[in-house]
Amino acid sequence: xxxxxxxxxxxxxxxxxxxxxxxxxxxxxxxxxxxxxxxxxxxxxxxxxxxxxxxxxxxxxxxxxxxxxxxxxxxxxxxxxxxxxxxxxxxxxxxxxxxxxxxxxxxxxxxxxxxxxxxxxxxxxxxxxxxxxxxxxxxxxxxxxxxxxxxxx
Amino acid sequence: xxxxxxxxxxxxxxxxxxxxxxxxxxxxxxxxxxxxxxxxxxxxxxxxxxxxxxxxxxxxxxxxxxxxxxxxxxxxxxxxxxxxxxxxxxxxxxxxxxxxxxxxxxxxxxxxxxxxxxxxxxxxxxxxxxxxxxxxxxxxxxxxxxxxxxxxxxxxxxxxxxxxxxxxxxxxxxxxxxxxxxxxxxxxxxxxxxxxxxxxxxxxxxxxxxxxxxxxxxxxxxxxxxxxxxxxxxxxxxxxxxxxxxxxxxxxxxxxxxxxxxxxxxxxxxxxxxxxxxxxxxxxxxxxxxxxxxxxxxxxxxxxxxx
Numbered sequence: 001x002x003x004x005x006x007x008x009x010x011x012x013x014x015x016x017x018x019x020x021x022x023x024x025x026x027x028x029x030x031x032x033x034x035x036x037x038x039x040x041x042x043x044x045x046x047x048x049x050x051x052x053x054x055x056x057x058x059x060x061x062x063x064x065x066x067x068x069x070x071x072x073x074x075x076x077x078x079x080x081x082x083x084x085x086x087x088x089x090x091x092x093x094x095x096x097x098x099x100x101x102x103x104x105x106x107x108x109x110x111x112x113x114x115x116x117x118x119x120x121x122x123x124x125x126x127x128x129x130x131x132x133x134x135x136x137x138x139x140x141x142x143x144x145x146x147x148x149x150x151x152x153x
Numbered sequence: 154x155x156x157x158x159x160x161x162x163x164x165x166x167x168x169x170x171x172x173x174x175x176x177x178x179x180x181x182x183x184x185x186x187x188x189x190x191x192x193x194x195x196x197x198x199x200x201x202x203x204x205x206x207x208x209x210x211x212x213x214x215x216x217x218x219x220x221x222x223x224x225x226x227x228x229x230x231x232x233x234x235x236x237x238x239x240x241x242x243x244x245x246x247x248x249x250x251x252x253x254x255x256x257x258x259x260x261x262x263x264x265x266x267x268x269x270x271x272x273x274x275x276x277x278x279x280x281x282x283x284x285x286x287x288x289x290x291x292x293x294x295x296x297x298x299x300x301x302x303x304x305x306x307x308x309x310x311x312x313x314x315x316x317x318x319x320x321x322x323x324x325x326x327x328x329x330x331x332x333x334x335x336x337x338x339x340x341x342x343x344x345x346x347x348x349x350x351x352x353x354x355x356x357x358x359x360x361x362x363x364x365x366x367x368x369x370x371x372x373x374x375x376x377x378x379x380x381x382x383x384x385x386x387x388x389x390x391x392x393x394x395x396x397x398x399x400x401x402x403x404x405x406x407x408x409x410x411x412x413x414x415x416x417x418x419x420x421x422x423x424x425x426x427x428x429x430x431x432x433x434x435x436x437x438x439x440x441x442x443x444x445x446x447x448x449x450x451x452x453x454x455x456x457x458x459x460x
Contacts, residue, residue: 137262
């Protein structure tokens with residue numbers, strides 16, 4: 001028998017759709033969701049917009065902050081975010097590239113103060129089109145590499 | 154004009170053209186004999202977590218000449234970090250002992266981190282391959298002293314343009330003054346494309362060249378020479394061949410014209426022949442000496458001794 005729902009609907013919370021496969025787990029990681037509440041993940045759905053497939057993440061009973069949804073733009077600028085209240089979409093949120101990123105990205109420069117002296121990672125947007133950021137410490141410019149993204153400190 | 158008192162000096166990226174002018178003008182006044190006691194009663198910490206000769210000695214000379222006191226260390230082995238103390242804790246401690254601190258550290262961003270934990274002004278005297286702002290201040294002061302202006306000069310920058318922090322900072326500063334620039338280097342050590350893109354965006358005219366003679370038609374005001382480091386080349390023979398083509402001698406000066414002034418952040422190895430030293434074109438020792446008034450001016454400004 002075919003399943004009616006591949007990922008169950010939620011009554012309240014946040015639905016993140018159109019995450020390029022297989023980045024849903026990375027989204028969970030950079031949002032720091034691992035140890036709190038209930039969330040469900042669907043991986044590898046067919047999508048017209050994303051030929052390589054899409055992932056869906058549904059977070060129950062939690063409305064993500066704007067700053068949290070902006071972090072998603074770092075790895076999945078195509079994602080769509082809906083806030084669900086009482087089983088209906090109460091807000092369609094447009095994600096935008098954050099001007100600053102605190103604590104969610106490692107600086108790739110091994111000789112940076114963030115990697116050697118315990119400084120907290122802090123990047124400023126350098127170029128929106130190319131999605132590049134400048135480290136506030138070593139001043140190197142870097143693109144977004146999912147492997148360098150981590151949970152919030 | 155923004156006030157300098159209490160300000161950290163970490164990166165050229167934090168400086169405006171007005172800031173640079175202020176430093177150059179105050180350095181000129183210091184060299185003319187003014188502000189001689191601008192550090193009277195002040196104590197400056199000189200924390201060199203990495204060996205340095207010119208920068209450390211010129212800072213310490215600047216402090217003493219302005220009537221200040223200096224303490225610190227010239228060797229990281231003398232710091233408590235050897236005992237396992239964190240860098241931030243060292244800075245938090247020393248900030249209570251001084252009115253300003255000068256820091257050199259091999260890690261990029263160390264100066265910025267220090268400025269976040271210190272309660273006194275921090276001057277970055279070099280952080281790894283990143284920034285060395287006071288070198289640029291003394292370079293600008295020397296250029297202004299020589300030409301009477303900073304605007305609209307023609308500058309050749311030669312050597313290791315890929316990794317050299319000095320040339321990156323100088324390029325950034327000269328772009329503020331609408332310089333016309335030529336970048337002379339072996340193909341493997343070209344100026345990073347991000348810096349060239351910045352110049353294009355700012356409407357700065359520049360070109361690249363393989364040898365200084367390629368820029369002979371420009372009528373360069375300044376040729377700024379930097380060392381090509383042996384460790385950048387895997388093959389010693391390749392280094393030898395490349396380095397040979399980047400040696401300035403009197404023939405190079407003849408090709409570039411009598412007006413050209415040769416600068417170098419020092420130490421030089423063999424990229425400028427000694428025969429150039431005696432020519433009026435050589436200003437690299439004056440440039441090194443100008444590190445003292447430039448740093449006197451800066452220390453006076455950040456401690457409030459010069460307004």
